[in-house]
Amino acid sequence: MTQPEAADNRDKGTIERVSSFVPGLDVILGGGFLRGGLYMIKGTPGMGKTILASQIIYSQEAGQSRTLFVTVLGENHGRMMMHLRSMRFFDEARIPDQVFYISAYGALEDEGLKGLVALIRREVVARGATMLVLDGLSAVEAKAGAEYEMKRFTHDLQTLASATDCTMFLLTTASGTLAAPEHTMVDGLIELRHRSFGSRAERRLLVHKIRGTGYLEGEHAFGISDAGVTVFPRIEALLAMPSLRAPPPTARLSSGVASLDEMFGGGIPAATLTGLVGPSGSGKTTLGLHFLSGSSASEPGLLFGCYEPPERLRYKATTMGFDLAAAEQRGDVEILWYPVGEHILDELAHALLDAVRRRGVKRLVIDGLSGFQQAALEPERIVRFWSALSNELRARDVTTLHTLELQELAGPEIRIPISGIASLAEVMVLVRYVELRSRLYRLISMSKVREGAFDPTIREFEITDAGVVVGKPFEGVEAVLSGMARAVSANAYVASSEASLTVPPDAGTGRTE
Known part of the structure; x- marks a missing residue:
């Protein structure tokens, strides 16, 4: 999309969506990211922030996106490439024509946040970047020192993203608070968490905010494999109402x-x-x-x-x-x-x-x-x-x-x-099994069928060479449901309304499932 086309969309009050192409993530985000938005991905080291951001940029249609990947005191590019080569989404042939890696450590160290913003602005415009990943925002926060400086840095990036329709992702380690100025100013905040349950653990993704769209709240599990990140939207949140509504069939x-x-x-x-x-x-x-x-x-x-x-x-x-x-x-x-x-x-x-x-x-x-x-x-x-x-x-x-x-x-x-x-x-x-005269019998019964009448009798069934065969009611026996049935005399059976079951004296042996 050209910049005039993007501006025309903004005039109409609509903003184009950018798919993450990460299985399950767009569902949680309500359709994907907003083009030209500024998003933060936070989490403790090793949670998969770099993998997630890399998967997003390499999954975009070849030739339709140009990405600037900026590192600040993060993993060096050589080691990053080594780790990404095991991922199926990684396409090294797209470097450097469509994906550009630059280190901004020197600019930040020598010129501070102003120098970092100037470098990013220059590179985004020069390369026509449609996406940007800034890996190492925690180092920028440390360099900022004052809250106002970090707020201005975030504002400058947001202005640049909107003016160039460049969708930006800021990667940072968890700081334990959601009240930091950069958190309040970004368009979206995604947190990657590690949850422990006894001897087991699970990775969870939580969206704290997404401007301009609804999203699925709460934690959603995700996994990392050689295919990258796969997110599994929580079923009770995703399907709070069935996806289809129609009269029930009568068949x-x-x-x-x-x-x-x-x-x-x-x-x-x-x-x-x-x-x-x-x-x-x-x-x-x-x-x-x-x-x-x-x-x-x-x-x-x-x-x-x-x-x-x-x-x-x-x-x-x-x-x-x-x-x-x-x-x-x-x-x-x-x-x-x-x-x-x-x-x-x-x-x-x-x-x-x-x-x-x-x-x-x-x-x-x-x-x-x-x-x-x-x-x-x-x-x-x-x-x-x-x-x-x-x-x-x-x-x-x-x-x-x-x-x-x-x-x-x-x-x-x-x-x-x-x-x-x-x-x-x-x-x-x-x-169930029931024991009678030193042998086990299989019994089958129904406790409910909401859609109509059913036969409530308890019947013996056998598993034969032809499969399951359900027999006649298991009559002439009492205490069947206790699992230890007792045969009753014919007279007692006739007289008692509670003795509803009998065992044929030559009942089959049955066989194991």
Whole structure:
């Protein structure tokens, strides 16, 4: 854009946006930086300020920007180049035609802040710079001495940025206060933080101010890799309201088990959340694979797993007659595996949503909701986080089945491991073990289906070579939910309204999940 065009835009009351091209950052900034604005990036040493600024300037379209990178008592240019060469965004061929590196230490030392401003003004005009990075503002603050000098220096840069439409970034170490004069005068202030949680740590980005636009408040996690900085906007802030609004569908989707669909009253209501709760080995993953077996080109499926690796899932699916590998090759199903570790909570959510948008996913299995819980460094976030994420999935007509593991193999109490999660699901399915006559039986029941009537009986189910088979009501037994059932006589069964379940004497043995 030429300077007359930029001036014309200013006359119309609009200022062009400059994208950072840093994944997630423009979303937080409300669309990017304002052209000709003055922005400060602050943080303790090693937080990634130089990497972030370098990523912004090298990610601009080649030939469309010219950047002046000014260092003051900072890392020497040789070492900076050495560190940047490992980053995929770095393009050494753009030096010095499009990216110019100069040291301003001599000008600052010999002529003070006036000399530094004169040098910057001269270089910006001579090179037609559209961006400027000043690395080492803390040294300028030390040289200024008086508050007035620093205020005038910031004002001079702001005037230069506006007159030349050069977007400027000032990098500085954290000073512990947000009341410094340069903080109040810049157009935007971004802080990079390091947060510790026990033995774990996480990098966080916080926007304190951005003039002329709204932005996502609060802390947002970010990571640094060979691709550079990736910011993960906090899900409950980004999706406080779903991105889409439409009447809910009335269709139902098959669970993949005909006898289970009967309990649902015709299948799982579309665009809902089903919680599948049970102890380890009770058949949750197998039921999830059944649901995923209904995936097709018109109903793409996604398995987002935190525990079993794809190889084991493919083998397990094969044993129940579902060729998962072939479904992947056709593009009907995709598997994303994020084994439990030190993941960033919002990173998992963004990876999930990206896959849903990319393929238009309609059937989603999240095998291991506790994987999200393990990634949460602040447990109090989980309910808000999951509420926002699940609302977005519903808005995109995604029918979601998630598994949640009970700690107790059997027992009189059913304690959901993540408090508040059960209330967010439209459907809750409970799979449990019960012990009777020295053997274990698998039982399945439903505690709620918001979208209509359902079969509330407790039924035995088996995992056979054909997969899950749900049987008849488990009648003639009492104390089933205690996990230690007791058979009752036929007379007692007829007389008692509470004895609702019976065990067939030749019930199958079942097999492990």
